[in-house]
Amino acid sequence: DAGVIQSPRHEVTEMGQEVTLRCKPISGHNSLFWYRQTMMRGLELLIYFNNNVPIDDSGMPEDRFSAKMPNASFSTLKIQPSEPRDSAVYFCASSSLAGTGELFFGEGSRLTVL
């Protein structure tokens, strides 16, 4: 298996623009997690899905952030409008055991908002 695939790897955009980050989980995994990594706050859980259903989005910073999982092989994280403080590395991870087993992370999407 190719592992968790994220795109784009790098994105530079201007404040106010819409940003869409994409994730393809490992086939057969039924849980998907979005994390944000910054130096100050470490790895923050934004939202997670079980069987394509959003279970907990309490970590989503504000209404500018939204996430979808239309099917078992694809998820998006959207920021609209983007702000400089959204600059971070965004990771997608998938698991076959939800919160009780190994998370497999993608290589991340580094977002810079100017």
Add this chain to the structure above:
Amino acid sequence: GENVEQHPSTLSVQEGDSAVIKCTYSDSASNYFPWYKQELGKGPQLIIDIRSNVGEKKDQRIAVTLNKTAKHFSLHITETQPEDSAVYFCAASSGDDKIIFGKGTRLHILP
């Protein structure tokens, strides 16, 4: 909700010496404690985990200990090597499917 504190934020040890990273958690219902290693430009990878029904687990040069009463758990790396240089994260899960991470420890192995 769960809160995980991790110390130190940076650690430098001489090659061949041992490294210890400590974490505390807040939710007494937490029962799964993984450790992840993140190399530059990569996503974190699981290196070892421990569940609440055991107090210690070892895998070659790495070991984890868990004290449920004190809500402490630690990672021990012995005979450190240059390839151990990375960022290490502890995490905790209370079985509600959420894995909450500490802020990470940047480990430097000095030649």
